[in-house]
Amino acid sequence: DAGVIQSPRHEVTEMGQEVTLRCKPISGHNSLFWYRQTMMRGLELLIYFNNNVPIDDSGMPEDRFSAKMPNASFSTLKIQPSEPRDSAVYFCASSLRGGKADEQFFGPGTRLTVL
Protein backbone atom coordinates (compact mmCIF):
# COMPACT_ATOMS: atom_id res chain seq x y z
CA ASP A 1 0.00 0.00 0.00
CA ALA A 2 1.37 3.41 -0.99
CA GLY A 3 0.02 5.21 2.06
CA VAL A 4 -1.38 8.74 1.97
CA ILE A 5 0.21 10.77 -0.81
CA GLN A 6 0.59 14.53 -0.66
CA SER A 7 1.93 16.99 -3.20
CA PRO A 8 3.87 19.13 -3.40
CA ARG A 9 6.20 18.26 -0.51
CA HIS A 10 7.52 21.79 -0.38
CA GLU A 11 5.97 25.00 -1.62
CA VAL A 12 7.45 28.48 -1.50
CA THR A 13 5.25 31.30 -2.69
CA GLU A 14 4.79 35.01 -2.35
CA MET A 15 2.11 36.73 -0.35
CA GLY A 16 -1.09 37.12 -2.32
CA GLN A 17 -0.56 34.08 -4.53
CA GLU A 18 -2.94 31.14 -4.68
CA VAL A 19 -1.70 27.88 -3.24
CA THR A 20 -3.21 24.44 -3.84
CA LEU A 21 -2.23 21.42 -1.79
CA ARG A 22 -3.20 17.94 -2.92
CA CYS A 23 -3.90 14.68 -1.15
CA LYS A 24 -4.62 11.12 -2.20
CA PRO A 25 -5.95 9.03 0.71
CA ILE A 26 -5.36 5.32 1.19
CA SER A 27 -7.60 3.33 -1.12
CA GLY A 28 -10.73 2.15 0.68
CA HIS A 29 -10.57 4.75 3.42
CA ASN A 30 -13.78 6.71 3.80
CA SER A 31 -12.55 9.63 5.86
CA LEU A 32 -10.03 12.34 5.12
CA PHE A 33 -8.62 14.98 7.44
CA TRP A 34 -6.60 18.15 6.78
CA TYR A 35 -4.32 19.37 9.59
CA ARG A 36 -1.97 22.30 9.98
CA GLN A 37 1.08 22.14 12.23
CA THR A 38 3.00 25.14 13.57
CA MET A 39 5.29 25.62 16.52
CA MET A 40 2.90 28.06 18.14
CA ARG A 41 -0.38 26.22 17.71
CA GLY A 42 0.67 22.60 17.36
CA LEU A 43 -1.37 20.19 15.26
CA GLU A 44 -4.78 21.66 14.39
CA LEU A 45 -7.62 20.02 12.51
CA LEU A 46 -8.81 22.26 9.68
CA ILE A 47 -11.55 20.15 8.09
CA TYR A 48 -12.60 16.54 7.67
CA PHE A 49 -14.66 14.64 5.13
CA ASN A 50 -16.68 11.43 5.40
CA ASN A 51 -17.55 9.77 2.09
CA ASN A 52 -16.40 12.90 0.24
CA VAL A 53 -18.77 15.16 2.21
CA PRO A 54 -17.35 17.90 4.45
CA ILE A 55 -18.49 17.16 7.99
CA ASP A 56 -16.73 19.72 10.14
CA ASP A 57 -14.90 22.78 8.80
CA SER A 58 -14.88 24.71 12.07
CA GLY A 59 -11.09 24.67 12.10
CA MET A 60 -10.71 26.47 8.77
CA PRO A 61 -9.11 29.76 9.79
CA GLU A 62 -10.97 32.08 7.41
CA ASP A 63 -12.59 32.39 4.02
CA ARG A 64 -9.22 32.38 2.31
CA PHE A 65 -9.09 28.65 2.97
CA SER A 66 -11.24 26.18 1.07
CA ALA A 67 -11.18 22.40 0.70
CA LYS A 68 -12.80 20.03 -1.74
CA MET A 69 -13.06 16.30 -2.17
CA PRO A 70 -14.48 15.65 -5.65
CA ASN A 71 -14.06 11.89 -5.34
CA ALA A 72 -12.89 9.22 -2.93
CA SER A 73 -9.30 9.33 -4.09
CA PHE A 74 -8.51 13.04 -4.22
CA SER A 75 -8.77 16.16 -2.09
CA THR A 76 -7.43 19.70 -2.34
CA LEU A 77 -6.81 22.46 0.16
CA LYS A 78 -6.63 25.89 -1.40
CA ILE A 79 -5.44 29.15 0.11
CA GLN A 80 -6.29 32.29 -1.82
CA PRO A 81 -4.76 34.78 -1.25
CA SER A 82 -1.91 33.37 0.83
CA GLU A 83 -0.33 35.31 3.70
CA PRO A 84 2.97 34.84 5.58
CA ARG A 85 1.07 33.60 8.67
CA ASP A 86 -0.15 30.64 6.61
CA SER A 87 3.39 29.25 6.62
CA ALA A 88 3.17 25.81 8.24
CA VAL A 89 3.30 22.11 7.52
CA TYR A 90 -0.02 20.86 6.19
CA PHE A 91 -0.83 17.19 6.74
CA CYS A 92 -3.52 15.11 5.17
CA ALA A 93 -4.65 11.95 6.98
CA SER A 94 -7.14 9.23 6.17
CA SER A 95 -8.92 6.56 8.16
CA LEU A 96 -11.11 3.61 7.35
CA ARG A 97 -14.38 4.96 8.71
CA GLY A 98 -13.41 8.18 10.46
CA GLY A 99 -14.71 7.16 13.85
CA LYS A 100 -13.05 8.13 17.10
CA ALA A 101 -11.84 4.53 17.40
CA ASP A 102 -10.16 4.51 13.99
CA GLU A 103 -6.44 4.97 13.45
CA GLN A 104 -5.52 7.92 11.28
CA PHE A 105 -2.75 7.47 8.72
CA PHE A 106 -0.85 10.66 8.01
CA GLY A 107 0.75 11.68 4.75
CA PRO A 108 4.29 13.09 4.62
CA GLY A 109 3.02 16.67 4.71
CA THR A 110 3.49 19.79 2.60
CA ARG A 111 5.82 22.42 4.02
CA LEU A 112 4.41 25.78 2.91
CA THR A 113 6.43 28.98 3.11
CA VAL A 114 4.73 32.25 2.21
CA LEU A 115 7.16 35.12 1.74
Place this chain on the structure above:
Amino acid sequence: QQPVQSPQAVILREGEDAVINCSSSKALYSVHWYRQKHGEAPVFLMILLKGGEQKGHEKISASFNEKKQQSSLYLTASQLSYSGTYFCGTGTGGGNKLTFGTGTQLKVEL
Protein backbone atom coordinates in the same frame (compact mmCIF):
# COMPACT_ATOMS: atom_id res chain seq x y z
CA GLN B 1 -9.33 23.52 24.12
CA GLN B 2 -6.20 21.56 23.50
CA PRO B 3 -5.44 18.69 25.87
CA VAL B 4 -2.46 19.52 28.05
CA GLN B 5 0.51 17.18 28.03
CA SER B 6 3.18 16.87 30.68
CA PRO B 7 6.07 17.00 30.79
CA GLN B 8 6.78 19.32 27.86
CA ALA B 9 10.16 17.71 27.34
CA VAL B 10 12.19 14.89 28.84
CA ILE B 11 15.67 13.49 28.31
CA LEU B 12 16.35 9.86 29.13
CA ARG B 13 19.33 7.57 29.14
CA GLU B 14 18.81 4.43 27.11
CA GLY B 15 17.05 1.84 29.25
CA GLU B 16 15.25 4.32 31.50
CA ASP B 17 11.49 4.59 31.83
CA ALA B 18 9.21 7.56 31.21
CA VAL B 19 5.57 8.54 31.66
CA ILE B 20 3.78 11.09 29.51
CA ASN B 21 0.45 12.46 30.68
CA CYS B 22 -2.46 13.91 28.72
CA SER B 23 -5.25 15.81 30.46
CA SER B 24 -8.46 17.11 28.94
CA SER B 25 -11.03 19.58 30.20
CA LYS B 26 -13.73 17.67 28.35
CA ALA B 27 -15.25 14.23 28.82
CA LEU B 28 -13.39 11.79 26.60
CA TYR B 29 -14.60 8.99 24.39
CA SER B 30 -11.20 7.99 23.07
CA VAL B 31 -7.50 8.81 23.30
CA HIS B 32 -5.05 8.27 20.45
CA TRP B 33 -1.28 8.34 20.87
CA TYR B 34 1.09 9.26 18.05
CA ARG B 35 4.85 9.72 17.78
CA GLN B 36 6.42 12.20 15.37
CA LYS B 37 10.08 12.29 14.48
CA HIS B 38 11.63 15.52 13.31
CA GLY B 39 10.58 16.38 9.77
CA GLU B 40 8.26 13.39 9.48
CA ALA B 41 4.56 12.68 9.80
CA PRO B 42 2.94 11.54 13.04
CA VAL B 43 2.82 7.76 13.34
CA PHE B 44 0.08 5.92 15.18
CA LEU B 45 0.94 4.09 18.40
CA MET B 46 -2.37 3.06 19.95
CA ILE B 47 -5.98 3.94 20.69
CA LEU B 48 -7.75 3.68 24.02
CA LEU B 49 -11.50 3.77 24.24
CA LYS B 50 -13.93 4.81 26.93
CA GLY B 51 -13.99 2.16 29.60
CA GLY B 52 -10.71 2.72 31.40
CA GLU B 53 -8.75 0.24 29.37
CA GLN B 54 -5.04 -0.28 29.14
CA LYS B 55 -3.21 -1.26 26.01
CA GLY B 56 0.30 -2.31 25.18
CA HIS B 57 2.53 -2.02 22.16
CA GLU B 58 6.00 -3.58 22.48
CA LYS B 59 7.48 -1.78 25.48
CA ILE B 60 5.03 1.09 25.21
CA SER B 61 1.72 0.91 27.00
CA ALA B 62 -1.01 3.34 27.99
CA SER B 63 -3.90 3.79 30.36
CA PHE B 64 -7.08 5.80 30.15
CA ASN B 65 -8.83 7.16 33.22
CA GLU B 66 -12.21 8.27 32.03
CA LYS B 67 -13.25 9.86 35.33
CA LYS B 68 -10.15 11.99 35.54
CA GLN B 69 -10.29 12.71 31.79
CA GLN B 70 -6.66 11.67 31.55
CA SER B 71 -4.46 9.24 29.72
CA SER B 72 -0.87 8.24 30.40
CA LEU B 73 1.69 6.73 28.06
CA TYR B 74 4.34 4.49 29.62
CA LEU B 75 7.65 3.87 27.91
CA THR B 76 9.78 1.20 29.54
CA ALA B 77 13.41 0.35 28.90
CA SER B 78 13.63 3.20 26.41
CA GLN B 79 15.57 2.82 23.17
CA LEU B 80 17.21 5.44 20.97
CA SER B 81 14.41 4.89 18.45
CA TYR B 82 11.85 6.18 20.96
CA SER B 83 13.11 9.73 20.51
CA GLY B 84 10.55 12.10 19.03
CA THR B 85 7.55 14.17 19.94
CA TYR B 86 4.58 12.35 21.42
CA PHE B 87 1.07 13.63 20.90
CA CYS B 88 -2.20 12.56 22.39
CA GLY B 89 -5.33 13.10 20.32
CA THR B 90 -8.62 13.16 22.15
CA GLY B 91 -12.05 12.32 20.85
CA THR B 92 -14.99 13.81 22.68
CA GLY B 93 -18.70 13.19 22.40
CA GLY B 94 -19.46 15.32 19.38
CA GLY B 95 -18.38 14.18 15.95
CA ASN B 96 -15.38 12.13 14.93
CA LYS B 97 -12.61 14.67 15.08
CA LEU B 98 -9.53 14.49 17.28
CA THR B 99 -8.04 17.39 19.18
CA PHE B 100 -4.30 16.96 19.55
CA GLY B 101 -2.38 17.83 22.70
CA THR B 102 0.52 20.22 23.17
CA GLY B 103 3.11 17.50 22.59
CA THR B 104 5.97 16.06 24.66
CA GLN B 105 9.49 16.05 23.26
CA LEU B 106 11.37 12.95 24.30
CA LYS B 107 15.07 12.40 23.68
CA VAL B 108 16.83 9.16 24.48
CA GLU B 109 20.60 9.31 24.79
CA LEU B 110 23.27 6.67 25.17
